[in-house]
Amino acid sequence: MEKVKRLGKFRVYWKGDWDGKIFEKCVAVVGSRRMTQYGQRVVEKLVPALVHEGWTIVSGFMYGVDQAAHRTCLEVGGKTIAVLGWGINYPMSNDQCSMSNRILETGGLVISEWEEQQPAYWTFPARNKIVAAISQRIYVVEAAAKSGALITAEMGRELGKEIWAVPGPITSLVSVGTNKLIASCQAKMWLPDSDTKSNTKQTEISIALQNESLTVDDLVRKTGRSAEDVGSELTMMMLAGDIVEKDGKYYVSEN
Amino acid sequence: MKIRSVANVGLTSFGVDVEVDVAEQGFPGFNIVGLAGKAVEEARERVKTAIINSGLDFPPKKITVNLAPADLPKDGGAYDLPMAIGILAASQQVPKSDGIFYGELGLDGSLRSTKGVLLVGLFALRQAQGEPGAVFVPIESANEAAVVEGVEVYPVRNLKELVDHLNGVKPILPLDHLTINHLIDDSVVEFDLSEVAGQEQAKRALTIAAAGGHNLLMWGPPGTGKTMLARAMPGILPPLATAEALEVTRIYSVSGMLEAGESLLRRRPFRSPHHGISAAGMVGGGTNPMPGEVSLAHLGVLFLDEMAEFPRSVLEGLRQPMEDGIVGIVRAAAHVEYPASFTLLAAINPCPCGYLGHPRRPCKCTDKMVRKYRSRLSGPILDRIDLHVQVPAVEIEKLTLSHPERSEGSRLDLSAAPQDDSKKIREKVISARRMQEGRFKDDGLYTNSQMHNKQVKKYCKLDGETERILRLAVEKFDLSARAYFRLIKVARTIADLESAENIAVKHMAEALQYKQIA
Numbered sequence: 001m002e003k004v005k006r007l008g009k010f011r012v013y014w015k016g017d018w019d020g021k022i023f024e025k026c027v028a029v030v031g032s033r034r035m036t037q038y039g040q041r042v043v044e045k046l047v048p049a050l051v052h053e054g055w056t057i058v059s060g061f062m063y064g065v066d067q068a069a070h071r072t073c074l075e076v077g078g079k080t081i082a083v084l085g086w087g088i089n090y091p092m093s094n095d096q097c098s099m100s101n102r103i104l105e106t107g108g109l110v111i112s113e114w115e116e117q118q119p120a121y122w123t124f125p126a127r128n129k130i131v132a133a134i135s136q137r138i139y140v141v142e143a144a145a146k147s148g149a150l151i152t153a154e155m156g157r158e159l160g161k162e163i164w165a166v167p168g169p170i171t172s173l174v175s176v177g178t179n180k181l182i183a184s185c186q187a188k189m190w191l192p193d194s195d196t197k198s199n200t201k202q203t204e205i206s207i208a209l210q211n212e213s214l215t216v217d218d219l220v221r222k223t224g225r226s227a228e229d230v231g232s233e234l235t236m237m238m239l240a241g242d243i244v245e246k247d248g249k250y251y252v253s254e255n
Numbered sequence: 256m257k258i259r260s261v262a263n264v265g266l267t268s269f270g271v272d273v274e275v276d277v278a279e280q281g282f283p284g285f286n287i288v289g290l291a292g293k294a295v296e297e298a299r300e301r302v303k304t305a306i307i308n309s310g311l312d313f314p315p316k317k318i319t320v321n322l323a324p325a326d327l328p329k330d331g332g333a334y335d336l337p338m339a340i341g342i343l344a345a346s347q348q349v350p351k352s353d354g355i356f357y358g359e360l361g362l363d364g365s366l367r368s369t370k371g372v373l374l375v376g377l378f379a380l381r382q383a384q385g386e387p388g389a390v391f392v393p394i395e396s397a398n399e400a401a402v403v404e405g406v407e408v409y410p411v412r413n414l415k416e417l418v419d420h421l422n423g424v425k426p427i428l429p430l431d432h433l434t435i436n437h438l439i440d441d442s443v444v445e446f447d448l449s450e451v452a453g454q455e456q457a458k459r460a461l462t463i464a465a466a467g468g469h470n471l472l473m474w475g476p477p478g479t480g481k482t483m484l485a486r487a488m489p490g491i492l493p494p495l496a497t498a499e500a501l502e503v504t505r506i507y508s509v510s511g512m513l514e515a516g517e518s519l520l521r522r523r524p525f526r527s528p529h530h531g532i533s534a535a536g537m538v539g540g541g542t543n544p545m546p547g548e549v550s551l552a553h554l555g556v557l558f559l560d561e562m563a564e565f566p567r568s569v570l571e572g573l574r575q576p577m578e579d580g581i582v583g584i585v586r587a588a589a590h591v592e593y594p595a596s597f598t599l600l601a602a603i604n605p606c607p608c609g610y611l612g613h614p615r616r617p618c619k620c621t622d623k624m625v626r627k628y629r630s631r632l633s634g635p636i637l638d639r640i641d642l643h644v645q646v647p648a649v650e651i652e653k654l655t656l657s658h659p660e661r662s663e664g665s666r667l668d669l670s671a672a673p674q675d676d677s678k679k680i681r682e683k684v685i686s687a688r689r690m691q692e693g694r695f696k697d698d699g700l701y702t703n704s705q706m707h708n709k710q711v712k713k714y715c716k717l718d719g720e721t722e723r724i725l726r727l728a729v730e731k732f733d734l735s736a737r738a739y740f741r742l743i744k745v746a747r748t749i750a751d752l753e754s755a756e757n758i759a760v761k762h763m764a765e766a767l768q769y770k771q772i773a
Binding site for chain 1: 453454455456458459474605611612617618621622623645647649724727728731749760761762764765767768
């Protein structure tokens with residue numbers, strides 16, 4: 001049985017049902033392993049939009065932004081290609097296994113340049129080369145000043161691919177790289193379509209949450225109400241689907 | 256010659272007869288029989304030297320001491336005094352006495368403070384028939400027994416004074432009975448909750464924990480006040496009732512942890528063992544099992560800082576006490592049970608380095624490390640913790656901003672933001688506890704946290720809307736059946752804090768704030 005496929009100038013091992021069509025319209029969504037909540041939210045806005053336009057999402061299968069991109073893509077019913085930073089037969093952890101299985105079940109691909117290679121410092125930049133090569137566009141979500149995602153972007157630029165970066169807060173370390181890409185015109189700035197929906201009920205809390213994510217304590221101080229009142233109202237808003245909670249902070253929900 | 260003394264096994268006291276025989280015939284010597292431990296064996300030298308150094312005669316004859324019953328293991332220095340008195344009585348230096356003697360001798364004949372004197376007093380009370388029994392104990396520990404009404408406690412400074420007393424030369428006056436209510440005083444609060452900056456939600460969770468006896472887990476990066484919050488907990492718990500104070504003091508008495516002259520523990524215990532603790536240190540152990548931290552925290556607070564750093568075996572040892580409120584310790588020498596009904600307060604960092612989700616500092620942990628760290632807390636332990644709360648990093652600017660001099664025309668007066676001190680909170684807690692007392696008077700429970708599913712169904716009727724909210728939450732947050740009951744219990748306590756008869760929607764909604772953090 002055939003073990004290796006040609007992919008451009010690369011030879012790759014693969015898992016899944018190989019269908020050349022999957023490579024026709026690919027974008028890479030890459031970023032920091034140390035994704036913040038902001039990065040998570042960006043991925044949740046960006047990936048569904050791309051999937052909706054019919055793109056296949058390519059990423060590096062590492063935790064952080066890569067996995068968030070794969071996961072979000074699967075959640076909205078898109079196809080995704082994972083390019084491993086290690087050999088195709090190298091054992092994966094439980095979480096990675098279940099993620100990989102889901103990718104394959106939905107008609108995606110898991111590919112790698114190697115068969116048995118174990119992960120090492122040099123394997124990840126090598127993997128980035130493939131990510132850059134098979135994608136027509138590259139979106140960078142959260143990258144620190146020195147990030148593997150910047151290597152991917154650089155390689156993509158050399159190959160003449162379209163590079164996009166999502167701006168982040170200037171105070172965040174993991175947005176330094178992306179902001180720099182934009183500032184130095186090496187990447188186009190990605191912004192979401194601005195269709196801010198009008199909220200039906202405007203409470204003190206929902207107004208406070210519109211611009212920033214806040215903890216219960218922040219809201220207590222902002223509104224001057226007691227922790228029990230604020231807490232119970234937040235629960236009700238959460239159950240109604242107006243807001244979501246992540247790691248102790250509350251956000252206005254996206255949908 | 257027979258002298259009465261007491262052996263404590265765990266918290267149970269047994270009468271011990273110290274029989275002394277001074278034989279006219281036979282080679283001079285001093286032997287102790289009756290399953291005596293090492294410390295009792297060594298009493299020979301202490302007793303002999305103490306008698307001689309007190310200016311009394313140590314008979315140069317064949318002396319045999321028997322500690323009866325023979326099958327009960329005896330350890331410690333408490334038999335020094337009865338043996339010495341037995342020898343002196345058998346050699347006609349003092350008249351025979353019916354009292355109970357208990358205490359360790361020094362070589363100069365003075366008495367040293369001895370563990371378990373409170374239990375001796377309680378034992379004497381049970382044995383007293385009609386008239387109050389006399390108890391002779393070291394002066395430093397005598398106050399412990401003085402809280403027992405109906406027992407004459409004689410504080411003994413040294414052997415010589417005791418001999419003078421028994422011979423009627425110079426009597427020792429028995430201690431006045433100490434009334435417990437007078438002693439209980441907890442006006443002093445180590446930390447006041449108002450000293451902790453911000454953390455309104457955590458304070459609220461602490462209040463609920465105190466009111467309903469719920470266990471509480473605090474998540475948060477280092478330096479956010481988790482330890483301070485925990486230390487403030489005793490200050491918002493209701494004062495010890497008389498019976499409770501006695502119960503706690505008994506445990507401290509057998510552990511020898513009461514200070515000289517101390518009679519009764521006045522405040523709820525707060526124990527915070529370090530995570531290097533062994534399993535035996537946590538639940539209790541030793542050849543003659545001594546109480547561990549769970550028992551020393553009885554009716555008080557057991558605080559585990561950095562809970563995930565504790566060895567798994569130690570944490571698993573908490574399961575039985577958390578479930579039953581008692582802990583059984585089985586050793587070759589004895590099988591004892593100590594009470595261990597405590598409120599667990601635990602603090603945990605969100606990840607090994609501590610800064611996951613911190614607004615400014617980056618976290619250095621990989622995904623795998625975080626998952627491994629969290630998996631150290633086993634499901635069964637987490638299942639027994641009713642309240643989970645985040646204690647986020649406080650941003651100083653935010654705290655100072657919320658002062659009244661805020662410039663923009665805010666219509667809210669932030670100085671009026673809730674800033675209750677421990678005293679106020681405690682009043683609320685006490686009134687909530689009173690509601691629970693009334694509710695559970697026929698069930699043998701004290702707090703909402705102790706309810707089993709049966710009682711939850713009986714006392715926590717939910718109206719249609721509240722039930723709907725709860726069901727919605729169970730579905731949305733994927734909560735287990737056990738979490739369902741836990742939430743109802745917490746909601747019940749929140750309602751109690753408002754003196755509300757029924758659980759309303761807002762109570763349930765607030766309870767959902769403290770659900771388990773994944």
